[in-house]
Amino acid sequence: MARTRLQRCTVCGEYGLTEECKKCGGKMASAAPLKFSPQDAQGARRRQRQDAGSDKWIESLPTPRKEEDE
Numbered sequence: 507m508a509r510t511r512l513q514r515c516t517v518c519g520e521y522g523l524t525e526e527c528k529k530c531g532g533k534m535a536s537a538a539p540l541k542f543s544p545q546d547a548q549g550a551r552r553r554q555r556q557d558a559g560s561d562k563w564i565e566s567l568p569t570p571r572k573e574e575d576e
Contacts, residue, residue: 512537 514521517532525534546552557563 511523513534514537515527515532516535518530520527520529522528527534
């Protein structure tokens with residue numbers, strides 16, 4: 507079962523409520539992220555799995571664009 511009802515095709519981008527796209531037959535994925543909860547029961551496990559805080563993890567984070575020096 508999907509975490510949300512609204513699904514989006516990973517191939518053509520069409521929206522629907524099924525697990526398979528009716529337009530192209532591609533696989534559907536959730537169209538929205540999970541809701542945020544401050545009482546995240548799995549947060550510690552997820553951070554441990556992603557090795558949050560390590561140098562490799564920090565380098566993988568997106569950084570803001572640097573402004574060009576004038």
